[in-house]
Amino acid sequence: MNYNLKIKIKLIYIKMQQVITLSYNDILTGKKCNEEIQNAFGQDGLGIIIIKDLPDFQKERINSLRAIRKFAFLPDKIKEKYSHPESSYSFGWSHGKEKMKNGVPDIAKGSYYANPIKDSVTDDEELKKKYPQTYSDNIWPKDDLPELEHSFKSMSKIQLKLGFMMCKLFDEYLYELTDGIHVKDTFYNMISKSNTYKGRLLHYFPMEDKQATTDIDSFCGWHVDHGGVTVLMSPLYVDLDGNKIQKPADCGLYIKSRRGKIIKIDIPEDCLGVQLGEMLQYFSGGHLRATPHCVKACPNVNMTREQFAMFMDCPPKENLKLPKYSLKYDDVVHTPFLPEGVPKLKSRLTNANVYEEFVVNTINAYYKPPHKGGGS
Numbered sequence: 001m002n003y004n005l006k007i008k009i010k011l012i013y014i015k016m017q018q019v020i021t022l023s024y025n026d027i028l029t030g031k032k033c034n035e036e037i038q039n040a041f042g043q044d045g046l047g048i049i050i051i052k053d054l055p056d057f058q059k060e061r062i063n064s065l066r067a068i069r070k071f072a073f074l075p076d077k078i079k080e081k082y083s084h085p086e087s088s089y090s091f092g093w094s095h096g097k098e099k100m101k102n103g104v105p106d107i108a109k110g111s112y113y114a115n116p117i118k119d120s121v122t123d124d125e126e127l128k129k130k131y132p133q134t135y136s137d138n139i140w141p142k143d144d145l146p147e148l149e150h151s152f153k154s155m156s157k158i159q160l161k162l163g164f165m166m167c168k169l170f171d172e173y174l175y176e177l178t179d180g181i182h183v184k185d186t187f188y189n190m191i192s193k194s195n196t197y198k199g200r201l202l203h204y205f206p207m208e209d210k211q212a213t214t215d216i217d218s219f220c221g222w223h224v225d226h227g228g229v230t231v232l233m234s235p236l237y238v239d240l241d242g243n244k245i246q247k248p249a250d251c252g253l254y255i256k257s258r259r260g261k262i263i264k265i266d267i268p269e270d271c272l273g274v275q276l277g278e279m280l281q282y283f284s285g286g287h288l289r290a291t292p293h294c295v296k297a298c299p300n301v302n303m304t305r306e307q308f309a310m311f312m313d314c315p316p317k318e319n320l321k322l323p324k325y326s327l328k329y330d331d332v333v334h335t336p337f338l339p340e341g342v343p344k345l346k347s348r349l350t351n352a353n354v355y356e357e358f359v360v361n362t363i364n365a366y367y368k369p370p371h372k373g374g375g376s
Helices: 024-028 034-041 058-072 076-082 125-130 147-177 186-192 278-283 329-333 345-349 355-367
Strands: 020-023 048-052 092-095 109-114 198-204 220-223 229-233 236-239 252-256 262-265 272-276 293-296 303-312
Touching (some): 020 024, 024 048, 024 147, 058 236, 058 303, 147 186, 147 198, 147 229, 147 272, 147 303, 186 278, 278 329, 278 345, 345 355
Parallel strands (some): 020 048
Antiparallel strands (some): 048 272, 109 198, 220 293, 229 272, 229 303, 236 303, 252 262
């Protein structure tokens, strides 16, 4: 039976919806972070938290972002060797395959998807055929740009470690919130046993259209991450000669809060951002919340943007079952002020009994209708 719990931790509505920042040292030392989790991911949260005081990771960050930029400038005929249409471009290189909300191909960004921990998840060819978005093998440009694989996997280790730590914090928060009904380490055990994580290196091409300065979703359309946890970094902005440049003031990541406010998110270079996906919203019974977000393009036509997002998915066979302490179902799956073109969570849960079925529904919902999405 689903029922609403009285929240013990006081809900704090933060003026101007400030982004919550948490020190990595506080996580390491075991400090209670329930208030920060509540403010970042609760009913009034932005669905993101910034982690500061991390061990230095700039070498791995720059190497991975430089690698995707270098790959994006290779000839098209080389890049297309590493595309995988059978998986709806969920592995390898993709450019212009997603649809914008008006049905026009999204040529603003290109990306490279790969599983960061396993180049091949299964030898079961039937499983690969049935769920290619999840079980396909990695595709690496070993002959044309071997450093992409190395830099991808090196940075992934840092992102995954932080994602696991955040799952522990989510568990601690829900354990206290529910008076122990939520079993400790539930989320940590679920996410850590998965082997189908997906990293996505993103290259945003120079924008020549005037839309870059007016449409807030001109670089990446409104969407909600569908998995468990997303770990992303501060993007790198580079001129056409390869020199790092300062980010323009108004471009970058934007989030739409549950109060309908659109808020710009800036992640400092020495920090990482952690966002919640829809599945942890679901498995938390609606007590943790994911939020819609998009990326606004920069007006500088002589500049590119590089980003790396790590999507930490749930195990493919995870049953879609709400916890005993869940809010009412319609409250769990509802996202207020959902931007136009973003498919409702409830519709994608229909006829899905396990996570991999939900993934198929989600990819179909984003790729088949006129829509653009999938980056940060």
